[in-house]
Amino acid sequence: MDPWYDTHVHLDRFPATARERLLERARAAGVLVVAVATDLESSAAVVELAAGSPLVAGGAVGVHPRQAxxxxxxxTDLAANPGVVAIGECGFDGSxxxxxxxxxxxxAQASIARNLGLALVLHIDGDGAWDQLATRGDALEGLRVVRHYFTGDSVQAAWHAERGHFASFGNPxxxxxxxxxxxxxYPPELLLIETDSYPAPGRITQPADVVKVAEALAGVRGWSVPETRERLANNTRIAFGLPG
Ligand SMILES: [Zn+2]
Structure with missing residues (x-):
C-alpha cells in the first residue's frame, strides 16, 4: 500500500526525544514526511535527517521569508546533498x-531550484505577501512549485492552478x-496535504494527523480513502521527484 505523505514538517525543530516519538506515531499511521527547513542552520539539520531516517522521504533546504x-x-552546497528534494520554504511574509x-x-532560491532541478516550496502569508508573489510569477516559470499550507482565496488558487503549481492543504x-x-x-493531480508540524506552546499537531486532513479531502472530492491515498502519494512523488 502507498504511504500517506505529510509534505511539510519542521522535524529539525523538535527536541530529539519528541522527534522520535512523533516519527514512531507517524510510522504506525503509515505516514512519511518531507522535512522542511527555515534557515541555513535548520537546512543543515534537514540534510542529516533526510539521510538518517527511512520515515523522511526527502528534505527541503531553504530560508523562510521572515529570516530573509x-x-x-x-x-547551493546544502542542496546538493543526497535526500534533498526541494528548496524552501521561501516566499513572502507580511511580518x-x-x-x-x-x-x-x-x-535567489528560485534560481537555485531551477539550476538543480529541485521543487520549490512556497510560503505566502500576511498582508501584502500575495501581491509580492503575483508580480514575480515569471521567476517560477517551469519550476515544480508547491504552495504550502494554502489558505488563500479562489483568485490565488486559479493563479496557481493555471501555472500547474501544487497546492498543499493542512488542518484548515x-x-x-x-x-x-x-x-x-482544484486539478486533482496537483493536490497535496500537510500538517506543517512544529513545536509551539499549545500546538499538538503532528505528522500522524495528516490522515485526518486526507479524510476531509476524500469527503470533499467524493473519493474513497484508499483512492485518496493512492492519488496523493502519486502527486507527492511527482511534486518532489521521489522514487516509486
Ligand atoms: Zn513551514
Missing part, C-alpha cells in the same frame, strides 16, 4: 523584513468551507 538575508549562496530583501532571498481544510470549495475544483 539576501543571496544565500551557501544553499518579515523589507520586501526588497525578501524578494532578493526568494529570487477540515473546517473552512471556502477551502473545501477550492479543493473540490
Amino acid at each position: 538575508r539576501g543571496a544565500v549562496r551557501e544553499l 518579515g523584513p523589507g520586501w526588497e530583501l525578501q524578494a532578493e532571498t526568494f529570487l 481544510l477540515r473546517r473552512t468551507s471556502q477551502l473545501q470549495e477550492i479543493t473540490a475544483r
Whole structure:
C-alpha cells in the first residue's frame, strides 16, 4: 500500500526525544514526511535527517521569508546533498523584513531550484505577501512549485492552478468551507496535504494527523480513502521527484 505523505514538517525543530516519538506515531499511521527547513542552520539539520531516517522521504533546504538575508549562496552546497528534494520554504511574509530583501532571498532560491532541478516550496502569508508573489510569477516559470499550507482565496488558487503549481492543504481544510470549495475544483493531480508540524506552546499537531486532513479531502472530492491515498502519494512523488 502507498504511504500517506505529510509534505511539510519542521522535524529539525523538535527536541530529539519528541522527534522520535512523533516519527514512531507517524510510522504506525503509515505516514512519511518531507522535512522542511527555515534557515541555513535548520537546512543543515534537514540534510542529516533526510539521510538518517527511512520515515523522511526527502528534505527541503531553504530560508523562510521572515529570516530573509539576501543571496544565500551557501544553499547551493546544502542542496546538493543526497535526500534533498526541494528548496524552501521561501516566499513572502507580511511580518518579515523589507520586501526588497525578501524578494532578493526568494529570487535567489528560485534560481537555485531551477539550476538543480529541485521543487520549490512556497510560503505566502500576511498582508501584502500575495501581491509580492503575483508580480514575480515569471521567476517560477517551469519550476515544480508547491504552495504550502494554502489558505488563500479562489483568485490565488486559479493563479496557481493555471501555472500547474501544487497546492498543499493542512488542518484548515477540515473546517473552512471556502477551502473545501477550492479543493473540490482544484486539478486533482496537483493536490497535496500537510500538517506543517512544529513545536509551539499549545500546538499538538503532528505528522500522524495528516490522515485526518486526507479524510476531509476524500469527503470533499467524493473519493474513497484508499483512492485518496493512492492519488496523493502519486502527486507527492511527482511534486518532489521521489522514487516509486
Ligand atoms: Zn513551514
